[in-house]
Amino acid sequence: MELAHNYSGCLLEVGTDEAGRGCLAGPVVAAAVILPEKTELDLLNDSKKLTTKQRAILRPQIEQQALAYAVSFVWPEEIDKINILQSSIRAMHQAIDKLKLLPEFIIVDGNKFNSYKNIPHQTIVKGDGKYLSIAAASVLAKTYRDEYMEKIHRETPQYGWDKNKGYPTKAHRAAILAHGITSHHRKTFKLVPIQLHLDLT
Numbered sequence: 001m002e003l004a005h006n007y008s009g010c011l012l013e014v015g016t017d018e019a020g021r022g023c024l025a026g027p028v029v030a031a032a033v034i035l036p037e038k039t040e041l042d043l044l045n046d047s048k049k050l051t052t053k054q055r056a057i058l059r060p061q062i063e064q065q066a067l068a069y070a071v072s073f074v075w076p077e078e079i080d081k082i083n084i085l086q087s088s089i090r091a092m093h094q095a096i097d098k099l100k101l102l103p104e105f106i107i108v109d110g111n112k113f114n115s116y117k118n119i120p121h122q123t124i125v126k127g128d129g130k131y132l133s134i135a136a137a138s139v140l141a142k143t144y145r146d147e148y149m150e151k152i153h154r155e156t157p158q159y160g161w162d163k164n165k166g167y168p169t170k171a172h173r174a175a176i177l178a179h180g181i182t183s184h185h186r187k188t189f190k191l192v193p194i195q196l197h198l199d200l201t
Contacts, residue, residue, distance in 0.1 A: 003044065003132045005037065007107045007122060012067070014103035015133025016092045017110075019047070019141035021084055023166035024176070024191055025159065025184045026149050027073040028084065030091035031140035032099055034067040035133045041065065046128040047138040052146075059143045062136045069136075070098035071144045080188045089114050095137075109134045156182055 006013055018030040035041075041061055043054050050058070063069060072094035074087040082090070093116050096103065106113075106121035109128045113121055124130060128138040146165055153161035159175045159182070166172070166184075176191050185191060 003135055004130060005035070005039075005132050007124070007131060008105035008120070010104040011037075012101055012104045013107060013133060014068075014096060014099065014105070015107050015109075015127070015131055015135070015137045016095060017108075017128050017134050017137040017141055018088045018091055019138070019145045020166065021088055022168070024168050024172060024186060024189050025076070025161065025166035025182070026152070027075050027145065028079060028087050028091050029071060029073050029141045029145035029148070030088065030095045031069065031071045031137040031144070032092065032095035032103075033062060033069045033133050033136040033140065034099065034101055034103060035136060036065065036067050039065050039132060041132065041136070044132060044135050044139070046126075046135055047142040049129070050139070055139050055143050058136075058139050062139060066136065068099040068101040069140060070095045071140055072098060073144075073148070076184060076186045079186050083188075084186075085112060107131055107134055109138065152184055156184070 014032050014034045016032040018028055020028045043058055072091045074091040079087040106119055108123045111123045111125050113123050127134040149161045149165045158179050160171050164172045173192050
């Protein structure tokens with residue numbers, strides 16, 4: 001399916017999306033992207049449908065062609081305080097805050113969002129597979145987050161974050177049981193299966 005350019009008809013429409021919501025470790029990362037009317041981003045699609053190599057090719061293309069873009073991180077301590085949904089929305093708000101242009105309309109991947117500065121918005125389920133600006137935001141959020149997880153993997157390689165990126169794989173859960181948790185883990189998440197005890201103190 002070909003992705004649509006615009007939902008609202010507004011020239012400065014921003015698409016926003018996040019990455020890392022379902023992870024046990026690391027930040028939730030959001031991006032916001034305003035694309036011009038004409039873009040040459042032939043590979044662009046929902047970041048989950050792209051390979052690592054395709055995302056790496058797209059990231060500089062998106063950054064060069066965007067009228068404005070920004071990326072924001074919300075860290076595990078904050079996620080544990082305000083929950084993952086509110087953290088995801090906060091990250092999206094912060095990314096929009098950082099844009100050099102004030103958008104006229106916001107389109108959001110998913111079905112939950114809090115109003116931002118009285119700018120009209122629309123939530124769109126699976127929007128990253130429907131609209132170019134949301135797909136572009138999904139690529140930036142995913143690549144910036146993956147890069148960060150690879151960086152902290154070098155400090156604590158036993159958790160395999162270069163491969164699992166903090167998601168709850170069997171190997172990641174086994175590493176938590178074997179080595180305990182780090183400051184990068186989200187303590188309010190179910191880090192190991194319920195029948196296995198983990199001391200979080």
